[in-house]
Amino acid sequence: MRYVFPMPEAYMASIIHMLVSGNIFLKIIEVSIIIPILEEILFRGVILGSFLRNYSTKKSIIVSSFIFALLHLNPWGFVSYFCVGIILSWIFLKTNNLIYCIILHGLVNLWIIIASQCNIIIPGYNDIQNLNQFQPWWFDILGIVLTIISFYAFHRIVQYENSRN
Numbered sequence: 001m002r003y004v005f006p007m008p009e010a011y012m013a014s015i016i017h018m019l020v021s022g023n024i025f026l027k028i029i030e031v032s033i034i035i036p037i038l039e040e041i042l043f044r045g046v047i048l049g050s051f052l053r054n055y056s057t058k059k060s061i062i063v064s065s066f067i068f069a070l071l072h073l074n075p076w077g078f079v080s081y082f083c084v085g086i087i088l089s090w091i092f093l094k095t096n097n098l099i100y101c102i103i104l105h106g107l108v109n110l111w112i113i114i115a116s117q118c119n120i121i122i123p124g125y126n127d128i129q130n131l132n133q134f135q136p137w138w139f140d141i142l143g144i145v146l147t148i149i150s151f152y153a154f155h156r157i158v159q160y161e162n163s164r165n
Contacts, residue, residue, distance in 0.1 A: 007076045019116035031113055036105035043068045043085065044092040044101050061089040084108060094158055104150075 019027070043064060051060035065085030072081045088101045115122075122139055 005075070016116060019113060024113075024117065028110065028113055032106040032110035036102045036109060039068075040088070040098050040101045040105055044088060045098055048089055048092060057093065061086055061093075065089055091154065094154075095161065100154075100157070 048064040068085035069078045069081035
């Protein structure tokens with residue numbers, strides 16, 4: 001999205017300023033605990049739950065994830081938010097438990113805080129000077145590997161939960 005529709009530097013600078021300003025411990029509590037709890041109760045608990053009572057599972061996941069992405073008010077992050085919404089919805093459907101969604105959502109948000117605090121510049125990801133380029137291939141591979149590991153860990157958790165019941 002940023003390659004086709006460039007993100008204004010002022011917009012990215014304001015996001016980074018928001019992430020790095022203020023007390024880091026309060027920022028972590030806000031972004032990785034409070035916000036995930038509230039958003040998961042709203043989007044997976046209320047919105048997805050309501051759609052599931054009236055529509056198919058597929059339609060419910062897609063529409064609730066679309067709303068999740070839309071309400072983040074960031075057109076450059078829409079696809080990422082939409083994908084995270086689908087994954088969190090799937091986790092909720094598999095476990096019928098919001099706690100796993102809250103934990104994953106909190107970890108995703110925590111990564112954003114950590115990445116913004118470490119002064120590690122990744123072109124195409126958090127480099128204000130090179131916003132409108134593709135991120136490096138190793139960064140994409142890292143994301144794929146972490147996603148595979150996460151799905152494997154989630155699969156193991158679901159198996160464990162099912163064996164306890």
